[in-house]
Amino acid sequence: MNDRIKVMLSTEGTYPFHQGGVSTWCDLLTKKLTGVDFILYSIIMNPFVIQKFSIPNSARLIKVPLWGTEEPSEHLSIPFSEVYLAKKRTVDKVVQDRFIPLFNDLLKEIISIDKNPVAFGNVLVEMYKYFQEYEYKNSFKSELTWNFYKDYIRKSALDRRNKIAIPSVHSMIQSLGWVYRFLNILNTPVPKMDVSHSAAAAFCGIPCVLAKLLYKTPFLLTEHGVYLREQYLSLSQRGYPEYLNSFLIRLIHSVSSLSYEYADQISPVCNYNTRWERKFGVEPERIMTIYNGVDEERFLPCTVLKAARFPTVVTVARVDPVKDIITLIKAAAAVKRKIPEVRFIVYGSVSVPKYFDECLQLRSKLGLEETFIFAGHTNDMSAAYQSGDVIALSSITEAFPYSVVEAMMVGKPIIATDVGGIREALGEHGMLVNPRQPEELAQGIFELLKNPDLRNSMAMKARNRALRYFT
Secondary structure, eight states: OOOOEEEEEEEESOTTTSOSHHHHHHHHHHHHOTTEEEEEEEEESOTTOOOOSOOOTTOEEEEEESSSOSSTTTTSOOOHHHHHHHHHHOOHHHIIIIIHHHHHHHHHHHHOSSOOHHHHHHHHHHHHHHHTTSOHHHHHTOHHHHHHHHHHHHHHHHSGGGOOOOOOHHHHHHHHHHHHHHGGGGGSOOOOOSEEEESSSSGGGHHHHHHHHHHOOOEEEEESSOHHHHHHHHHTTTOOOHHHHHHHHHHHHHHHHHHHHHOSEEEESSGGGHHHHHHTTOOGGGBOOOOOOOOTTTSOOOOSOOOOOOOEEEEEOOBOGGGOHHHHHHHHHHHHHHOTTOEEEEEOOBSOHHHHHHHHHHHHHTTOTTTEEEEEOOSOHHHHHHTOSEEEEOOSOOSSOHHHHHHHHHTOOEEEESOTTHHHHHTTSSEEEOTTOHHHHHHHHHHHHTOHHHHHHHHHHHHHHHHHHOO
16 A cells, blocks of 8 residues: 655745745755655746756656646646537636626635635635636636626726726736636646645645645645735836736735635744734744755865955845845945955846846946856855855845855855844844845945954854754
């Protein structure tokens, strides 16, 4: 008899298709827990992204692309005849009598300021059941659905209790398109398993909630960052019209509330995140913080003395607005005025190309082409940390970043912004500065580069702390 545990690990925009802290964590789970058979339910932007991590032979991968497909069932391994018959069944009467009432309940929960995650979960389950019989595209793209949506949104905008702007036709089309794309999750069969495990209180939590409501599957939620907070920060940079901003954040709020409501255990990676969970009404007995840990055999201190070289500041982070590389570049300019030979190296892939262009423009404007180096992704993370005299992190938001704990384990002095769980990680053995303050960051880096005794003391204590708490 096979008594191995089956776990569905649900991710969004991370493992196994993208590098980063969440993916590192997922990779450790799937490869170190050899007694578990994993079903990897991976929500990705489009079907053309390249898989970055190998997965165990025992694991099964379910890819759910939200964009980049013409037909919503392209990612499913089902015969064309089944899709064809589902399309034939989805006639106007079915849409009017079966789909529109569900769609009405869905919109009510999205638009509402006061969230009812139980009602939202129930309507998602009923829609999931509906799509087991009827076709997704024909339902959402029916003229009946569009006409109902227009009327519903206009009435909602006129009702002052909803506090939502009157949208343009373009905004209505785009917002309905978001619903159509994001909820393709409901068009994807949810397998039966022993435990479901979501890596965020995000859209990847939906299949876990479906499994709980359909099969009574226990649901574990791990929170690395606070998804809703991160989306607020992201939306502030996108320049959407007022209606689209409100619609998208309310949709995301509904989805986050859903995971908080139905998760049997919520395990943030730092105590900092529990403030948000408590604000959402999560009872303390359902919260259990589990810190990220790293392999102390892989992240070893450098024991070989290197020849004289440039004073070097290393950052391990993707090129993304939340990592605030712009502030790091400005700090580099200030440090260079005092230490002309200094070098800054950023190891990490580009996740937002437009932001990378902004970074390159600022680097050029400040004349830092030889000082500030974008080295791209590296597979040898330990060597990347070892190459630096100081490790710097300039993020405006974090949870419990691997880059800090890995640098501690390697035995390097760290200066970082005081955000998220970084203070919990460093304790008293690192330098903390305020976010978005380049002069403050520059002054801290300068002090560390000019004081080898301080660097060595900080590095040794940081490694001992990592060995004690974060293996």
